[in-house]
Amino acid sequence: MEIRRPRGTQDILPGAVEAWQALEAVVRDVFERANYEEIRTPIFEHTELFERGVGETTDIVSKEMYTFLDRGGRSVTLRPEGTAGVVRAYVENKLYGQGSLTKVYYLGPMFRYEKPQRGRLRQLHQVGVEVLGSELPAIDAEVIELGYSLLKKVGMRDMTVELNSVGCSVCRPRHREKMIQRLLPHKEELCADCQVRLEKNPLRLFDCKNESCQQVLREANVPYIVDELCDDCRKHLDAVEGYLRAMDVPYRLEKSLVRGLDYYTRTAWEITVPNFSTVLGGGRYNRLVAELGGPDVPGIGFAAGMDRVLAVLEAQGVSLGERQPLDAFICVADETAEHTAMAVLTSLRRLGVRCDRDYQGRSLKSQFKQADRLGAKFAVVIGESELAKGAATVKHLATGEQRDVPFGQLADRIREGGWA
Known part of the structure; x- marks a missing residue:
């Protein structure tokens, strides 16, 4: 019986993988020019990390994690997102002891058990950045601009930067009480998930995709968190907006934006594209490092x-x-040229020439056809007669022009695009 790949995964084949490589190259260029360094964390972590770090009321933790017991009976989880692992590494390796701002980026697979659809898989691949050690609004603006510039550099169009603030430990409790007070009489009208959220984290109701729940919020006249901010959070948001305007990053304030992770404080944002919803999102998490056992160090990322x-x-x-x-x-005309052909092939590669040869015993005519299929610029023929004269027969496949080129000059001639 044929074994097929698991649902929600994909094979990234030659011909498609080049786009991934190009995207990864742009990621590294954009981030490293802004002084971000790469970090690599484990693909699986102790389950408690995500329960504490991401939040038990989130869809990720409550519905989507791949969690299992290892052979030692320990509960481990394939990472569903990158921030918690980066912060755990920051705390465990005491990067805060270096006394400077930590700016890192990551690329890699994440795993979420959700309904597969276009651009959303069970094994997804994320790129992200995390900055630990600053609560200044200027770094919020830098991180938002970095995400915007990344998408713009790869050619994405029609982007909208949506910005909001989800408050802090001062204004969030006040807003929470108002939400509970106004929604309790309507609790039975909410979906099952939102009934749980109302008790544990009412702010998450704004993130519900159920239109009937959003209708309840409107009819109950539930205030938006951004309209209930304390003075410090309001000043922080105003400063972020000022920096974005100075940096020429177009944005709009989206009052209902709260993001789907419990660790966010103050700044939250998304970049959306028509017909695809959110493409990139992030926020500030000033309490997460302390929650995971580290010092009280603020953080932000996307x-x-x-x-x-x-x-x-x-x-x-x-x-x-x-x-x-x-x-x-390299086209091998006869068996007498096998060893020389391999030596030439190896030498050309070591000198920076992209080249290959036939390994299926094809005829010389078929080797020429293979060279054409691979888009090679030159066919380099080596056979008994070429060995005798110490020069390969080099054919320019686009023009048909053919010359003898000494073996020692092959790399230079090919790199120059032919012969003088």
């Missing part, structure tokens, strides 16, 4: 699904990354 970014670019007709054709294909 993540974007690479699968979704590439799906948006494809829908917008943006081509990102193409397979590079070969510079040369």
Whole structure:
């Protein structure tokens, strides 16, 4: 019986993987120019990390995690997101002891058990940044601009930056009480998930996709958190907006935006595209480091699904990354040239020439056809006669022009695009 890949996963094949490589190259360029360094954390962590770090009321923890017992009976979880693992690494390795701002980025697979759809898979790939050690609004603006610039550089169009504040430990409790007071009489009208959220984290009701729940919020005249901010949170949001205007980052205030993770405080934002909803999102998490056993260090970050970014670019007709054709294909005319052909092939590769040869015993005519299929610029023929004269027969496949080139000059001639 044929074994197929698990639902919600994908094979990224040659011909498609080049777009991924191109996106990864842009990611590294954009982030490293802003002085962010790469960090790599485990693909699985202790389940408690995500329960404490992401929040038990989130859909990720309550519905979507791949959790299992290892052979030692310990509960472990395939990482569903990147921030919790980065913060755990920050605390465990005492990066805060370096006394400076920590700016890192990551790329890698995440795992969520959800309904597969376009740009949303059970094994997804995320790219993200985290900054630990500053609560200044300027770093909020930098991180938002970084995400915007990344998407703009890969050619994405029609982006909208949506911004909000979800408050802090001062204004959130006051807003929570108002929400509970106004929604308790309507509790039975809410979906089952929102009834739980009302008790544990009422702010998350704004994140519910059920239109009937949103109708309840409107009819109960529930206030938006941004309208209930304390003075410090209001000043922080105003400052972030000022920086974004100075940096020429277009945005709009979205009062209902709260994001789907419990650790966010103050700044929260998303970048959306028509027909794809959220492409990139992030926020500030001033309490998360302390929650995971570290010092009281503020943090901020964002993540974007690479699968979704590439799906948006494809829908917008943006081509990102193409397979590079070969510079040369070595055609072996007869068995006497086998060893020399392998030596030439190896030498050319070591000198930076993209080249290959036949390994299926094809005829010389078939080798020429293979060179054409691979898009090679030159066919380099080596046989008994070439060995005798110490020069390969080099054919320019586009023009048909053919010359003898000494073996020692092959790399230079091919890199120069031919012969003088």
